[in-house]
Every structure is written in structure tokens, then in C-alpha cells.
Amino acid sequence: MVETDRSEDPSCPCTNGMFTARPQRRRFLFAAGAATLAGAKTVSAATNAAPTVPPDPTRVPGRGTGEDGGYGSRSGFETARRVLGPVPNSLTTWTFTPLAEQVGNLTASGLHYERHHAGIPAIDPARHGLMVHGLVERPLRFSMADLKRLPLVTRRHFIECSGNTGGAYQRLPLKTVQVSHGLLSTSEWTGVPFAAVAREVGIVPHASWVLAEGADAAVMTRSIPMEKMMRDAVLAFGQNGEAIRPEQGYPLRLLLPGFEGNTNIKWLRRLQVSDKPFMTREETSKYTDLMANGIARQFVFTMEAKSVITFPSGEMRLPGPGYYEIGGLAWSGRGRVKSVQVSLDGGANWHNAALSEAPQPMCTVRFSLPWRWDGKPAELQSRCIDETGYVQPSHAALVAARGLNFYYHYNAIYPWNVAADGSVTHAAA
Amino acid sequence: MRRRSWRGALLAVAFAVPAVAKAAPATGIGTRLTQADLAQVFAIPPDGRGLPAGQGGVVQGAAVYAQVCAACHGENLQGVKTIGAPALIGGRGTLTTKPLKTVESYWPYATTLFDYIKRAMPMNAPGSLTNDQVYAVCAYILSRAHIVPPDAVMDARTVPSVQMPNHAGFEPN
Numbered sequence: 001m002v003e004t005d006r007s008e009d010p011s012c013p014c015t016n017g018m019f020t021a022r023p024q025r026r027r028f029l030f031a032a033g034a035a036t037l038a039g040a041k042t043v044s045a046a047t048n049a050a051p052t053v054p055p056d057p058t059r060v061p062g063r064g065t066g067e068d069g070g071y072g073s074r075s076g077f078e079t080a081r082r083v084l085g086p087v088p089n090s091l092t093t094w095t096f097t098p099l100a101e102q103v104g105n106l107t108a109s110g111l112h113y114e115r116h117h118a119g120i121p122a123i124d125p126a127r128h129g130l131m132v133h134g135l136v137e138r139p140l141r142f143s144m145a146d147l148k149r150l151p152l153v154t155r156r157h158f159i160e161c162s163g164n165t166g167g168a169y170q171r172l173p174l175k176t177v178q179v180s181h182g183l184l185s186t187s188e189w190t191g192v193p194f195a196a197v198a199r200e201v202g203i204v205p206h207a208s209w210v211l212a213e214g215a216d217a218a219v220m221t222r223s224i225p226m227e228k229m230m231r232d233a234v235l236a237f238g239q240n241g242e243a244i245r246p247e248q249g250y251p252l253r254l255l256l257p258g259f260e261g262n263t264n265i266k267w268l269r270r271l272q273v274s275d276k277p278f279m280t281r282e283e284t285s286k287y288t289d290l291m292a293n294g295i296a297r298q299f300v301f302t303m304e305a306k307s308v309i310t311f312p313s314g315e316m317r318l319p320g321p322g323y324y325e326i327g328g329l330a331w332s333g334r335g336r337v338k339s340v341q342v343s344l345d346g347g348a349n350w351h352n353a354a355l356s357e358a359p360q361p362m363c364t365v366r367f368s369l370p371w372r373w374d375g376k377p378a379e380l381q382s383r384c385i386d387e388t389g390y391v392q393p394s395h396a397a398l399v400a401a402r403g404l405n406f407y408y409h410y411n412a413i414y415p416w417n418v419a420a421d422g423s424v425t426h427a428a429a
Numbered sequence: 430m431r432r433r434s435w436r437g438a439l440l441a442v443a444f445a446v447p448a449v450a451k452a453a454p455a456t457g458i459g460t461r462l463t464q465a466d467l468a469q470v471f472a473i474p475p476d477g478r479g480l481p482a483g484q485g486g487v488v489q490g491a492a493v494y495a496q497v498c499a500a501c502h503g504e505n506l507q508g509v510k511t512i513g514a515p516a517l518i519g520g521r522g523t524l525t526t527k528p529l530k531t532v533e534s535y536w537p538y539a540t541t542l543f544d545y546i547k548r549a550m551p552m553n554a555p556g557s558l559t560n561d562q563v564y565a566v567c568a569y570i571l572s573r574a575h576i577v578p579p580d581a582v583m584d585a586r587t588v589p590s591v592q593m594p595n596h597a598g599f600e601p602n
Binding site for chain 1: 454455456457458459460461462466467470472473474475476510511512513524525528530532535536537538540541544545548549552555556598599600601602
């Protein structure tokens, strides 16, 4: 397939194939804060010693059924894991999904990105409930069992932290796609539409906002427009066929398709209906977007159309010239992805990529483009066009529109350089 | 970048919501909340609705701050980067250059300060402060930020009336 095989070269990150699973775990630098550069901490976990395998698995019986205790786990050869952001304490933290190693469109629940403001709470679902009150005719509490009796929906949606790729405004070195774009994950979510709960409590006519509150030690709160709550908010208890993981809000989270991750309140315990936003700490001092004139945009909820090439991507090395399938993910908080285009020459020419399935609203979709690399330096880019006609902008266009004191909602094209030796780096680095 | 205002979206729903509001419950599922249930929770909007009884001044607030806040936010409210605790004061006039976002320079409402401290601080024991202590530490922080005078007393009436320096610094998307 390739003209040069460097797989025996121990200095090459391609030793275990073209992907950088081991180098990503061992060491890489990145920056995610506004000012700090720090070495990444890896999430501590049992070391992945290679499993013992027989020379020929057809000559010995396999392991017995049921030895996994009734809940299966992945092969010991699979090493993809979340990595922890450069944070000074273990309570207010974030971890990145390994997008380059994600297989398919859904993120494994154990690899879903995390953002916690005061740790991960331990909650007994039998004691957990949802209070719905404020501007309603009948203030009610719903137990988890109550909620599961209401009409349910199952939908695939991405959740993206509004800080995803935020360091790129300042051209900080986000070297791998895991740290540049890994505050993005996609799951199949199951739960009750807020509209069904609204019918039970009776929303008064002038109600226009809903405060959502979590049961973690941050008692996280955000104000959400009623229009969004009624249109497509889901009170979700299911993720990828099982109960939501504790890191994603067990036993209940708010799901607001296409809205910035922070508004998707985890460990949801309370909804207070109001006629005004509450101006909580997160929606004033934190998740607001400072413009060059010193004024901050507030309630910037929607994650705009965006895409990124996950193969090849930063810190990989192509073994040599030959055929490759360029691949990546595209998404839009405005609706469906309409098309994705890929450039092999730094944006001079664009080619329509293939989409792996019919795109769903506010959901990622995989794209791909066959490519025969001639061994010369190349700059790979992707851009997403969503069903509203919006085209993912260039870095220059985004910065011109927003200035450099914006931190959140970075959605510009993210180019990768492929050097003559096959090594891949962020083109702006 | 932005293409549609949320105000427009809210107008659209203004006609839809009353139809829902008039409807009887579809299933009858759920248990009626009592006043006692609702007394356990709070969220304080800018008009101060829901602020509890109690009060606190700068001197008491300095003592509370020294005891439970200073370890993370620093003796002079300057923040401690290695702990991850942000600066609480300073930064006025920096928002168009190299922004230092603090309570003093950035936060638009004092009600948010009360709500957040009562809700989530101190980080190692959230919810442990009395209402008087929360009022007092608000008074202390706002005083050190030169937003209220050194003899200020914070209570349910005064917190919503505090004029924050960056009050006009936000616009809805």
C-alpha cells in the first residue's frame, strides 16, 4: 500500500499504526486556558499492559462466558482514553474525547468529554427528583419513576463545550485533534421532552425563561429561553442504550440540542419558570463573549457549523506516499449538516466529501474523501455547510468579526499541514 | 456568528405557549410541591426576589473572608492561580485591552454575587455559610472593589440596588 514503511522505526509515532494512541498518552503539550501553557496530565488509570494471547486462538478454548460479571468491556488492546485538561485542582476540570480514535459517529459513553465545576456527585436515583415550579399552574415534583412513565423520545445529538477550540483565537498550540476539538461528543439520548412536563405543570402565558439547576456541589444554574425548552429540550436519563453515566449527569440531565454544553445542566433537579433570566454566575461572568469594544455578548447559545479532519491530524505521521481516506466530523447547532468540503491545497480548491449517513439535526456526521498523497507538503482543510446555508468561516474571518478577546464559540476552519516526511501539524502553529 | 435574535424566537412562541397553559394535565403524573419543598431552594434574579432575611457589614465580612475565603482567593482578593481561584477585584478598564474579568471589572449584578456564594462557596464546603455571613462577605468584596463604602450593610434591600461598574457591559445576542 505504501512505498515507505517506517513502522519499525521506534522514533516514528506511527509505530503502532498511523494513530498516535501511545504518544498521546505519554506526552504532549497543549494549552486550553486563556493564558497558561501547561503540560497535559493524563487521566490516571491502570496501565494497559498488552493482553496475553495464545499463538493461535483456534487451538485453545477462549475465556468462559460470564467472567466479565455480566457487563462487558473493550479489548485490552484498545487504549483510547480521555485526557485531562491543564487544571490546578481535580474538582473544576475538563477532559477531552479522543476524536481521532473514535470509531463511527457515536462517542463511547466512557469516552464522552467531561466538564465539571465541583466534582462528580454521587446520587441515589431512588431519592432524586425534578422540581418544576415558578410561573406554573401546578408546581410538581417528578421522581425518576414518574418521568419514565411520560412519553419518551430517543435522539442522536452532539454536545460541544462552548470553549472547544477556544485557544485557537490566540493561536495557542492545540497540537492534536483531541485537545483542539475533543470537547465534543455525540450520543444517543433518551428522555422526556420538556413539553410533556410543561403540559403537566401548566406554563402561565407570560413565562419566557426557565432556570435549570443541577444537584452537584456547584448547584449549577443556567437560564434557558422558554422557546428552546418547548421546541426540543429533553430531560434525558438514557445515553447509548443505558443509564446516563455519572460524568454526564446521572440520573438526569437537561439536553438542549445545538446549545453550548454548559446549558445542558447535568444532575438536573429543578426547573424554575420565570419571565426573566436570572443572570446566574455562569451566564454573566463566565459563558459570555467579550468583543473588541469591551461589550460582552450574552446568551450566545447556539454552537455554529463546524468541522474538523480527524485523519490525518496533529501528531500523526503518514508512513509514506499512497492512498489514504481523509476523514472527519462535521456538525451544526442550527440543524442538519448539508455538505462538507475538503481542500488539499490550503483552501484554493474544494472537493465535496462523502457523508457516511443522512445527517440528523444538531448531530455530528462523518465525512470522508479519498486521497492519493504524492509525498509533497499539503495543507488539508475541511469546511461545513449547514442547512441554513451558513459556511464555516476561516480563522481570519472569524477573528475579524469577533476580535481576540472572544474565547468561546470558536468554529473556524482548522487546517492541518502534512510535511514531506508525513508528519502532521496544525497549519497555524 | 449570529443571525437571528432570541427576541424574535420568543415572539414566535408567544402564541404557542398560552395553548399549552390552558391545557389540563395530560397524565396527572407528579406530586404537588409544597411551600416547605420550595423553601429548600433558591435562585436570586437581579430584582432581588427570593433574597433571605439577614444582613452583614464589611467588618464582619472581612472576618468571614479571612476564615473561609482567603486560603483560595488570596489575602488581598487577588486570586491564586495555582489553586485555580480567580481574582475577585481589580481589572477595571482592562476589558478592551488585556481583560482581567473580576467581580469588580466584569460582573453586572451584585445579586449574582450573593447567589453564587450562597450556592457554591466555599468550594470545600458549599452551602455552609449562614445568610448573614453571605451578606457580610458580599459587603466586604464589594467594599474592597470600591463599589460600596466601608460602612455599607448588605441585606435584601441593598444588594439589588448596588450599581456594578460593568452593569451596561452586556448585550443579549
